[in-house]
Amino acid sequence: MADYLAHTPEEVASMLAFLGLTSLDELFMHIAPAVRLAAGNELPTGRSEPDVAQDFARYGRANRATGGSLVCFAGGGAYDHEVPAVVRSLASRSEFVTAYTPYQPEVAQGVLQALFEYQTLVSRLSGLPIANASLYDGATALVEGLNLAAAATGRSTMVISSGVHPHWRSVVRTFARGTGHRVVEVPLVDGVSDWSTVDVDQAAAVVVAYPNYLGVIEEMDVAARHAKDLGALFVVAGDPVAAGVLRTAGQWGADVFVGEGQAFGTALSFGGPYLGLFAVAREHVRRLPGRIVGETVDTNGRRAFVTTLRAREQDIRREKATSNVCTNQTLMAITAAIQLGWLGTDGLRQVGIASATGAHALFEALGDVAGVEPLTRAPFLREFAIRLARPADEVIAAMANDGVLAGLAVSSLTGGADGSIDGDASRVLLVAVTERRTSEELDQYVESMRKAVR
Amino acid sequence: MADYLAHTPEEVASMLAFLGLTSLDELFMHIAPAVRLAAGNELPTGRSEPDVAQDFARYGRANRATGGSLVCFAGGGAYDHEVPAVVRSLASRSEFVTAYTPYQPEVAQGVLQALFEYQTLVSRLSGLPIANASLYDGATALVEGLNLAAAATGRSTMVISSGVHPHWRSVVRTFARGTGHRVVEVPLVDGVSDWSTVDVDQAAAVVVAYPNYLGVIEEMDVAARHAKDLGALFVVAGDPVAAGVLRTAGQWGADVFVGEGQAFGTALSFGGPYLGLFAVAREHVRRLPGRIVGETVDTNGRRAFVTTLRAREQDIRREKATSNVCTNQTLMAITAAIQLGWLGTDGLRQVGIASATGAHALFEALGDVAGVEPLTRAPFLREFAIRLARPADEVIAAMANDGVLAGLAVSSLTGGADGSIDGDASRVLLVAVTERRTSEELDQYVESMRKAVR
Amino acid sequence: MAKAQPGGRAASIPLMGHEVEPTMFELSVRGRSAAQFRTTGIEPRALDTMVPAHHLNPEPVITADLAERDLVGHVTRLTHRQFSVDLGAYPLGSCTMKYNPKFCDAIAADPGLSSVHPGAPASLSQGWLALLATLEQRLCALTGMAAATLQPAAGAAGELTGLLLMRAYHEARGEVRTRVIIPDSAHGTNPASVTLGGYEVTTVASNERGLVDLDALRAALGPDVAGIMLTNPNTVGLFEEQITEIAAAVHDVGGLLYYDGANLNAIVGVVRPGDMGFDIVHMNLHKTFATPHGGGGPGAGPVAVSSRLADFLPGPKATRVEDHYEWVSPVRSIGRVHGWHGNALVLARALAYIEVHGADGLARVAQHAVLNANWLRRRLAAILPAAYDRPCMHECVLSATALKSTYGVRALDVAKALMDEGFHAPTVYFPLIVDEALMFEPTETESPQTLEALASALESIVERASNDPASLHAAPEHTPVSRVDEARAARTLIATEDAASR
Amino acid sequence: MAKAQPGGRAASIPLMGHEVEPTMFELSVRGRSAAQFRTTGIEPRALDTMVPAHHLNPEPVITADLAERDLVGHVTRLTHRQFSVDLGAYPLGSCTMKYNPKFCDAIAADPGLSSVHPGAPASLSQGWLALLATLEQRLCALTGMAAATLQPAAGAAGELTGLLLMRAYHEARGEVRTRVIIPDSAHGTNPASVTLGGYEVTTVASNERGLVDLDALRAALGPDVAGIMLTNPNTVGLFEEQITEIAAAVHDVGGLLYYDGANLNAIVGVVRPGDMGFDIVHMNLHKTFATPHGGGGPGAGPVAVSSRLADFLPGPKATRVEDHYEWVSPVRSIGRVHGWHGNALVLARALAYIEVHGADGLARVAQHAVLNANWLRRRLAAILPAAYDRPCMHECVLSATALKSTYGVRALDVAKALMDEGFHAPTVYFPLIVDEALMFEPTETESPQTLEALASALESIVERASNDPASLHAAPEHTPVSRVDEARAARTLIATEDAASR
Ligand SMILES: Cc1ncc(COP(=O)(O)O)c(C=O)c1O
């Protein structure tokens, strides 16, 4: 019975009368009866907000949320970083939340300026001069990066390290069905991309993840050289949190940077809405997918912001557009800008250092646990993979009973055999540590693992 | 270590230099050393927000909150009414939350207009023409009502029904220590005020609660007549939720209305911040305690609102002021106005009717439970008292284990013998039902009571 | 109509001050910081003992260094420079800017939903899987489809997903089809998606009634046609009355019908795409189902399909297996189209909205959306004629051609002037087939009083067009900035603070 | 000082539109409603079967009937007509309008605290009792006192509570004392509270240094004096340097010293009222401890006392008893001063603030508050001289006497003009002992850049006073309404919509 309408029955009647009608149904009379719903659909009838709230409370209770009762060591592209109340409160201001895409700049300076600030931050994190105003998520940002590379080079072969997140590679393969791109996946050896196996002459893009999804800090100069050799654009799928400490993609010579921005102020959210980061070298600006905000002036000469280079976009270029993205993830982009403003230069660095410190401490402590072996000795930042004496999903289930989300089973990401792991992927566990994990929690992890793995 | 300061060390140094100083301590040098803290106080050093959040999560877990795990049948002046997300979200807009008292009307029209709307609503609910912009809570509003009555009549005897909430009566007695008022409490017989016992010739105020704290709908014409006979102001301590169905205080001839406004949009909040409602007949406007917002115009003739009749207030009248109240409960008043806008005329009525319906259903169902007797057969609205075969606090403890907050032990309110109850108050339980209680929850209550009371 | 003030006009006036807001970089002072972290108790380590030195950035990436107080001030002030549905009517055609219930925000804020890791095993996230499976079922019931994917993050992502499903379907049948038909009135995302789906676009012109020209369509059809993309009602707000004939014609050549659900608000609960003959439907949950648009996203664009396409859907999907839920991939799935499971919290909001309304409430949504649009169209007929003078659905496309030729006042001028009156502008210059188009979609949540105020404001603007056209070229005046120089922004791109030369 | 833009200027400019906002009653249409309730499944009953007919109101009380969308629009627009700390600097003297951390709001929103019934037995609310007991301990440590009550809902309530404690103390000793001394600079709540406490006010004049005149005080003292109320620093922002002498003099006649803690921000963590000799201290948690002021409340005004007064405190109090907490009333308690336990959620916010800062952080608060005020005082010395030309504490009282006599520009005009510059006005015409007083309290959370911007704005206003004084009389212009006719409001009181004649 519930709805959010204003109209009283009298008002409806008077509006209908103005139209020469006597019932709401008549508004649909020009639609063939065969096509109009007669019996109604299979939906239940409406219920009040507090009634519906009870369903959702039940859904919530049927999940094991991280926080109080489940300490999160899972990562794999979704991280439990600090999100302070101040960021949540600012990012949920209704002027941001209930606005549309800023089509009328005169009344959208709030969103436009926030996006300009976001673009500046993404540009700095990526080390590349131009960033867009967001894409859906890291995975789809990578697809857009490949499409850009194809357009820029006129080629269609994509050389992708298997260190790129398995889901992202799956998304790339899905969209390649439409674009016809050929996707060549480069295996990892001991967690590191082995470019030597690639049997390709030329390519549109060479893609490497930094760090890769197993946490390993790849050798970027090797990847960059490989891209150069193939005449390909060098596409870096970078963890933006690492930018607090590691060299930027731009410093490694990237043409395109793509990344997942969830770590900046967005809750785990069961995987979405997240934030696709995207930045390019200057020469690719006219092929940039999505929206871009630029600075200009108003008729009084005051600084103002506006969505610009619209000529690239699909509403004007239609079938020749560089991308079909229209709605993006503005609110998450604004959230990220606010979170980065909260973190500041030192805070961003601190997140990287503290996460790495915790990850290395845990990695070492697990060295003493029988039944746990490192997957590789390659350098890592805040995430690492271990090989267990038991299937990873069993260990995860057992440790959840101790209040620990132990990590992600790599086989749950790869869905089976994959170039990123030699041997039995089902025993490989991916473990992430953020700046939120304490020494006691690490101890709790080790204790729980000791019991679970035997 | 945490704070919310902006100053960098360099900035502090340069500001100090501007003042001819070299250290922050020098700012306090004109204070005698004996008086300055040398060793520090016994406070722990600062910790970060997330560290402190853990303490508070512990406090929260050490409470049994109503909601999920504890169905609330407790009332006694604090009710579990529906507070929708929309009201919470609007009332927490930072422009309201972080503003001061509206001293500069040109930049405070938001708060001022909201208070004007609140005053209008309180005036309508009370049936009296003038309402103020809020007082601390119902109890202290009653004290202000008595002070007004004393000033208006030049008398100091206060005749107060014992049906007024025991805590409110306690507060009245406390403040009477300063004003020197004589407080005469009128006993209840079978839950109804027995005015016949009052041995007073003339009084400043006659106070009755409507319904009274035991839930009983008192006979207002009797009380009003009594007030008239004593030449006293007729002060009604009214439940504003009842105003959806019962006659207003004004309709019963009240001179002063006081009430607790928590039921309109404020969570149980462990008792505060709540909202003191206050309205008066026109002749008392110059004695109105607290602030009042009036309509006026700006220099362009546009409607504007402003705090008015300031000449009554303590910043001008000083020791001759009608009241010392300065900071009040504006945010709760704004919340109440929003909640009443959400409820609408029919919704307000609906709350009254649905609460009464649930209360009567439960009252009847308890009629079958051995060991439970009604305290009185007098009419009630949404709250009633029962006499149990066991001490009420034991029953409450037992029923809490079943997930039911059974009500309030009357003796916990009265703190011992009290004119409102004949006989053993420790076995009397006060039970409240709001529109949020479902049929299943009533059944759950009855079942749990059956077990607990035997 | 009751005499009451309009609830949907942002008549709020200047708060104070007169300057633009500095950027966070201009507010920044190195050495300040707002961040506070947990005390971990973990022994500190030097970075270079953990990471090989050549990976370390010798210079920190500078973000912006602000005290929390200044961050809050900055962002709060930015919000005071931003129009939103919560401030007033937003009749932006094709965008369905209805009121977004705060209830749905509260649902999405529940840590039981928002703090769940997407990679946790299904056994630890049964609530989420149940929620997603329920939403899938509701969306299928509303569209008359058999199964759906919830992964696409927005409408355009849904379109591309739908086209890939179309492709997978034909390929599975061993058919090579190369063309997809779209009407000339289509939204720009449609042709762009067709290209990305690996198809060629064949555009069919609309007829003089604003509808698909059935003869032209028949002429364009052939065995190489994979399908057609339509929105119904179409982008001029009119229902394609010959939809059954269109469907038959496309199906006859073995093509599929794709429904762009951006306009579903007109028919939700009243007409189902499946019953019209569509095979693939995407929905913009940020339109019909009132999940807030967030200043440009996030949205969600689930795609529902008829049974013959169900096996191709992206996976994995939350699937009921006996007494619990599991992640199951359809047997011939095209694969993932999102890094995880879609914009989950947006999906939760939409389900909450659907459950509150139910079948009855959603039908009322469509009815009142159509009522409001028709009322507005008729009310404005004398001053801004509809491009096609017929009953419309949930939006109406008006034309400022006469204003332009008579007074030199363009659709854009009308739009800008409307903002001075406290309303957001309508969509302008879309669809492309209408000259000087002004596309109004009032949505069902605006009251009759608000519609009347909007109409009066437009009347006064049209009146000004004859008296004082220059004032309309100069509009808006009462906005945070006056008309913005868009050409300059494109000419010298300044997309970051670092590019800004100041 | 770093060259950066000021973070504390509300330079936001007009959003749009130009009309005042209708009231919710003007927006109301009978028959509309936003309310949604739980389905209870309880059999409906007719009201008159439950309640005797003569109690039933034959007419419903009309509130306002709005669709949720219009309610949201209305309230959101009202917030766009309201200045707040979150929008810009709010240097309102005596009010300590510092930044209110959002963290504390989040603490108060936790259902584990906010959904607890105040009458539930202590066994079900141990968390709350622990929290309150901890706060009491912290406040005692900060003030140098032995025990405290958390019940008073605001500063003035704390004052009256303190005076009743003073009375109870003397009465318990069998002494009849009738007078309480307050300086002429005192805040208006002090004399009002004294009267309500049943005492007579004796006012002592301040000396030419703005401090209590010790000789005048000594002259006023006698055996009938119950005590003295002071705030230190006092309301002109100066520290009573002779406080030890004052305390000795009052104690010598058997009187008590009451500390009005509204100005505690100046000394928190650095100087303790107890160490100065005070016996009773109230604190405004909505000032020093940053609980937001809510547009006029709620606040909280706990009162801490030395050990000889502890037994009189209001009760019951949360008290540790072995391993748990109970409600215990002090043996000679004056009784309750609040319907329940005080403004509990405000108390929780304050404790969160205290815990984050700790001893060290709170001392920094005081230091920086005093630094900012002194910097501003000095920076403005040439244009707006301080009433007392000495180092101040956390606020400074300047005087516009010269402006007034030279150009006819009053303190009020300066205050109104400042709002056009994006800052809130200072407190004006308080304390009463300073002519044309402008009382600036920048607080510690404003940055040096914001202070400089504030000072520059004042410079330009003072400059305008000489060039164009009329423009200052006409200020403010860039605010939602221009200068408001206060006299008219008082002349014909229109306090409700129903009294409004329109
Ligand atoms: C008709 C139509 N189709 C498709 C889209 C694309 O949807 P989205 O912006 O969610 O990608 C839109 C949105 O503007 C639209 O109006």
Ligand SMILES: Cc1ncc(COP(=O)(O)O)c(C=O)c1O
């Ligand atoms: C010096 C002084 N004392 C007392 C008070 C009264 O405090 P409250 O407004 O909380 O009642 C104030 C507040 O304005 C004040 O500034």
